[in-house]
Amino acid sequence: MNDTLRKILAPTLFIVGILALWEWAVWYNQLPDYRMASPSDLIPRYIRFWDLFLIKSWETLWRTVAGLGLAVVFGTLVGMIMGFSRFAREGLYPILVGFNAIPKATVVPIVALMFVGQHDFNTVLIAFIISFFPIAVSVSIGLSTLEPEYRDILRSLGASNVTIFWKIALPKTLPEFFGALKVAVTLAFIGTNLMEIVSPHGRGLGDLFDSGRINADYPLMFAVLFALAALGIVLFYVVVFLERIFAGWAERSPG
Amino acid sequence: MTSSAHMIELREVSHAYRTKAGPLPVLDGLSMQVPENSFCAVVGPSGCGKSTLTRLVSGLMRPDHGQVWLHSKLVTSPRPTVGMAFQNPVLLEWRTILQNILLPLEIVKSPMSKAEAIERAHHLLDLVGLTGFAEKRPSELSGGMRQRASLCRSIIHKPDVLILDEPFGALDAFTREDLWCTMHDLRREEPFTCLLITHDLRESVFLADQVVVMSGRPARAQYVLDVDLPGPRTLDDLYSPAAVAMLATLRHQIQVAQGRATDADAPLDGHAKPAEVTA
Numbered sequence: 001m002n003d004t005l006r007k008i009l010a011p012t013l014f015i016v017g018i019l020a021l022w023e024w025a026v027w028y029n030q031l032p033d034y035r036m037a038s039p040s041d042l043i044p045r046y047i048r049f050w051d052l053f054l055i056k057s058w059e060t061l062w063r064t065v066a067g068l069g070l071a072v073v074f075g076t077l078v079g080m081i082m083g084f085s086r087f088a089r090e091g092l093y094p095i096l097v098g099f100n101a102i103p104k105a106t107v108v109p110i111v112a113l114m115f116v117g118q119h120d121f122n123t124v125l126i127a128f129i130i131s132f133f134p135i136a137v138s139v140s141i142g143l144s145t146l147e148p149e150y151r152d153i154l155r156s157l158g159a160s161n162v163t164i165f166w167k168i169a170l171p172k173t174l175p176e177f178f179g180a181l182k183v184a185v186t187l188a189f190i191g192t193n194l195m196e197i198v199s200p201h202g203r204g205l206g207d208l209f210d211s212g213r214i215n216a217d218y219p220l221m222f223a224v225l226f227a228l229a230a231l232g233i234v235l236f237y238v239v240v241f242l243e244r245i246f247a248g249w250a251e252r253s254p255g
Numbered sequence: 256m257t258s259s260a261h262m263i264e265l266r267e268v269s270h271a272y273r274t275k276a277g278p279l280p281v282l283d284g285l286s287m288q289v290p291e292n293s294f295c296a297v298v299g300p301s302g303c304g305k306s307t308l309t310r311l312v313s314g315l316m317r318p319d320h321g322q323v324w325l326h327s328k329l330v331t332s333p334r335p336t337v338g339m340a341f342q343n344p345v346l347l348e349w350r351t352i353l354q355n356i357l358l359p360l361e362i363v364k365s366p367m368s369k370a371e372a373i374e375r376a377h378h379l380l381d382l383v384g385l386t387g388f389a390e391k392r393p394s395e396l397s398g399g400m401r402q403r404a405s406l407c408r409s410i411i412h413k414p415d416v417l418i419l420d421e422p423f424g425a426l427d428a429f430t431r432e433d434l435w436c437t438m439h440d441l442r443r444e445e446p447f448t449c450l451l452i453t454h455d456l457r458e459s460v461f462l463a464d465q466v467v468v469m470s471g472r473p474a475r476a477q478y479v480l481d482v483d484l485p486g487p488r489t490l491d492d493l494y495s496p497a498a499v500a501m502l503a504t505l506r507h508q509i510q511v512a513q514g515r516a517t518d519a520d521a522p523l524d525g526h527a528k529p530a531e532v533t534a
Contacts, residue, residue: 147343147345149341149343149345150345150347152310152313152315152339152341153339153341153345153358153408154358154362155315155333156313156314156315156333156337156339156418157333157335157337157359157362157363157412158332158333158334158335158362158363159362163362167347167358167361168347171347171349172347172349174349247349249348249349249392249394250348250349
């Protein structure tokens with residue numbers, strides 16, 4: 001089978017298959033849509049609330065991307081500090097792990113109280129907090145496990161540490177960085193929605209989800225989940241695309 | 256006493272690593288000289304400080320005691336006139352082979368223009384048998400080919416001194432012999448002084464003008480063998496009586512270094528020569 005064709009056909013087939021199975025299960029069990037929505041229930045919701053879906057998706061999307069962007073900058077910085085200084089690594093690690101262990105749902109009300117009314121800021125903050133950990137850890141591991149020979153080939157010629165960082169350490173860490181970014185993308189989404197749902201402020205897909213819940217509009221809630229999944233897939237593949245460009249060399253050709 | 260004929264000179268070099276269990280002395284009063292454009296191989300038991308020696312000569316480390324001289328200049332820091340290659344070819348996977356080979360020229364100021372450098376890189380690739388591989392990625396090359404590319408990189412900037420730390424150690428026997436011949440080709444093309452660390456006695460005899468046997472840790476020069484095989488050498492020369500006798504002598508010296516033999520067990524041979532005593 002043609003390679004590109006398979007790449008499009010395989011996921012399409014699987015999605016259609018799973019939706020069909022779902023539709024059938026709901027129909028077969030005669031479940032009313034206040035107990036289990038079926039895919040065919042979702043389409044009217046998308047049609048009816050299309051404008052809302054667009055507006056809310058955009059709100060969720062930009063705040064997620066902003067939080068992720070902050071996580072990339074801050075996580076890389078912390079990762080660099082931890083990667084180059086053993087002292088900093090040993091000092092920061094327990095703090096980072098402890099911080100990461102705190103359920104972020106408990107941080108949401110605290111942040112909401114701390115910066116009352118700053119909804120966009122709070123949401124970006126939570127998306128950032130939840131997603132910077134994997135980035136910091138991967139960058140620090142990538143840098144601290146750089147084989148000494150890599151350093152030595154440049155150092156023996158009199159290269160400075162800055163040169164070694166730009167020419168070797170940074171590019172060599174990129175595959176790990178993108179691996180972490182794929183995890184961070186989905187985490188950032190969770191962060192944004194956590195804020196939108198736990199501390200409702202009328203913005204984002206979380207808000208639409210919440211109004212579905214309040215109005216007992218079960219199919220709407222499912223429709224929001226699908227919209228979130230779609231956004232997640234799009235962002236994930238944006239990262240994959242960037243990875244191809246900047247770290248494509250790390251990918252082995254099959255066979 | 257400084258002799259300008261010596262490209263590399265170590266004078267009473269001692270070095271210890273600081274470990275949890277206290278200082279671990281690896282070199283103890285090591286003295287040796289390598290004349291300009293000659294090839295010196297260093298052999299010795301495992302863990303005797305051979306790699307430490309390469310780091311001291313390249314200026315990556317400074318010895319606790321003693322001095323290292325390159326070209327009559329005291330070594331205090333890394334110098335761009337040195338080229339290095341290791342057992343691990345350490346090619347940068349995100350660069351093509353050509354970009355990898357040109358890497359030292361991004362650090363070292365060279366009189367070569369960009370075009371000249373690229374031409375030289377292609378010439379070196381031809382010499383080591385990698386014609387047509389300039390635009391490949393390291394992941395597309397076999398282990399032996401990567402090591403060839405690594406050798407090209409180590410001499411692209413025309414270093415005075417080439418330091419090789421077991422560059423052929425991880426290769427299979429036939430590839431290794433191929434690369435030995437490549438080394439001879441490279442030296443014929445452009446002379447350089449070479450310090451080779453190796454575990455392979457045949458390799459040392461085939462490639463070197465002088466083989467230094469290091470003692471066990473803490474190491475000093477235990478024995479120096481002048482390899483007087485006529486050039487140009489071929490692999491067949493390794494099976495000549497003279498070469499076999501040299502190998503037996505080296506083997507014996509290694510056993511002495513390991514503490515498994517004494518001088519009394521020395522093979523009967525005319526090549527034995529006591530270690531040079533340097534004042």
